[in-house]
Structure formats: C-alpha cells, structure tokens
Amino acid sequence: MDLEGLKLETERLLLRPVRGDDFESWAAFCADPETMHFLGGVQPRAIAWRAFLSTVGAWHVQGFSFFSVFERATGDWVGRVGPWQPEGWPGTEVGYSLARHAWGKGYATEAAATCIDWAVDTLGWTDIIQTIDPANTGSQAVARRLGASLRGPGRLPPPYENQPTQIWGQTREQWQVNRLRLRR
Template sequence: MALTNAPRFETQRLILRGPEMADAEPLIAFLMDEVRSEGFGGYTKRDDAWRWYALNIGHWHIHGYGYLSIEDKETGKPAGICGIWNPEGWPEPEIGWVVFEGFEGKGIAFEAALAVRQWAYTELGFTTLTSNIVPDNARSIALAERLGATFERAYDNVQMGLDHLYRHPAPAELDDGGMGAYA
C-alpha cells in the first residue's frame, strides 16, 4: 500500500512508485552503510535511518513530490530511489538518485532519473532542476553529466557541508523538450 499520493509510472525495466512499508528495510540498510550513503548523510543508528525514511513520506505530503521507490520489473525487488528533493535549507529542488547494492552498473539510476526529470518537467511544471552531489562522489557526478547537467557552483549544504550543484538542462534544451512519454 502506497503511503503517499505519488504517481506510479514505468520505464522499460523499472516501476517508479511511491514509498511502501516494504521499502523501509532496503532503504534503511542503504542509509546505514556510511560509505554508500555519504550523499544522504550516512547514518550509524537505525532510528535515524528510519526517520529519514519517514521524512521522505512527509516530504511528499508537504511538497507533492519526493523520492520514488525504484522497483526492478524483472525481480520485483526494490532497486533504489529517485525523485525530487527540496527540504528546508536546500538551495532549490534537486533530482537525486540512489541504487541499492547489487543493482549498480546496470543503467538503473540513469533510466530512473530520465523518467523522474521528464515527470518533473511535464507534470509538475518545473523549468529547471539541479543535482547536489558531494564532491568525491565520482559515480553520481558522471551520471549527472551523462544526463546533461553541468557544474554550476560549490555551496555549503546545511546537512553535509561542501556540496556541488549541477544544473540540468531546461525542458526546451532537451531533444524532446521534456514532453516525451515516460517509457
């Protein structure tokens, strides 16, 4: 059962949907892996990781958007999260992504991020998006650049300190103007 009013849409290999209780354990496991979750704060205590899970649900209710769960169509397993994030203290809405252990290197984050960005432009009416990436996260930087985002500036993230802001192309700068189908 969905815990938010999030949309559900599909790409070629993925289902993107609102968070469900079954998503809590895989997300908490990711958040408690301090190395892999550095860009999300890296938690050492389970209750703090659970609060981040609940924070995302509240974010949906406040903003009408947040992180979607990524479900692998082939296995039915949670593969990560991807969505639009803009909590208090953020410079502006960003598109973020995480792929859980065992799902890396398969293009899942790229596929999910393309779909989420298109949804943000076509359904939510965004005209710009950023991705905020900790400076040493080479994989996320490479993905942001593959998505066409360019480094704009360094700034002090209220949660994680030094962060790099990458600007995504506006809808008019994309080949389909941001108006294509999600699949």
C-alpha cells in the first residue's frame, strides 16, 4: 500500500496516515487532561511518543491504523480517527479522538464515517465497533449518529482490562444503510 499517497477527504477534512511531523500536535493532544479523560489519562511526552510510534508501526505491519485528521480550511491537526485493532482487541474498531479545539463541529462523525467507508470498502471489514467508556456521552452520541447500537459491556486487553468499556457496533450491511442516511 502506498502510504505516502493515501489520503481521504471530506468536505471539511483531510485524513492521511500518521507521520513524523504530526508528533508535536499528537503530544499536545496527549497532554490535555480533558481530551485524555476517557483515553487512559494524560500521557507524558515519552509515553505519547511510544503510542505515536505504535500507530505508525500499525500502518506498516497491519496496513491500517489511525489517520491524522486536518481541517482543510486551516491545515490544523484536529485529531486521530481510523481503523484500529491491537492485539487482544474486542473487534475491528473505527475509533475517533479529537483535540478539544475541534469538539462540537461534527468532525468526529464526518471523519469516522469516511474511515468506516474505507474499512468496509478497502479492508473488507464486515463488522465495525467502537469501544466507549460508559460515562463518555459525547462518544456515544457520535456512535449513535454513525448508526451503531450498544451491544453491551466489553473488556479491553491489558493494561486497560479494568477500564469500564461498552461495545457499540454495526455490521457492514447495517453501515451500508446508515451511510446513506448520513449523506442526506
């Protein structure tokens, strides 16, 4: 896969595989307590670096991972969204995490819908989940807008096995109906 040429675009956003010059924005994202509240807590720069490299590595080993998401109008990095399936994960997830300055603009739904399309059409995924903390009502609202439904409690692999998690999801067939509804 040509990672250098891979780009997904929406009306307002540009998504591309994570690369080295995204790290400063990534590290600032990981240092924000409010942004990281449901993502395992603030990560010191050294830990953020390791997570960042895991994402870059997943692109090369698995052929997919989080995309860096940019506002097309400003070029600003606004978050990470995309297919995600680390070892022991409860399913094929399209996750979304945006920097606080990008909240409330509909970017998570817009970027996640584009990534679900890519995961279904390019990767051949037949099931898409979101793993969401039960208290994270913002993420739940995005999952609902995408057409996912609550499947029940889930369990993440170590070191997150004690973190409360709900599994939201939909099948490829459900997504094919839901994506039409989103585009109206």
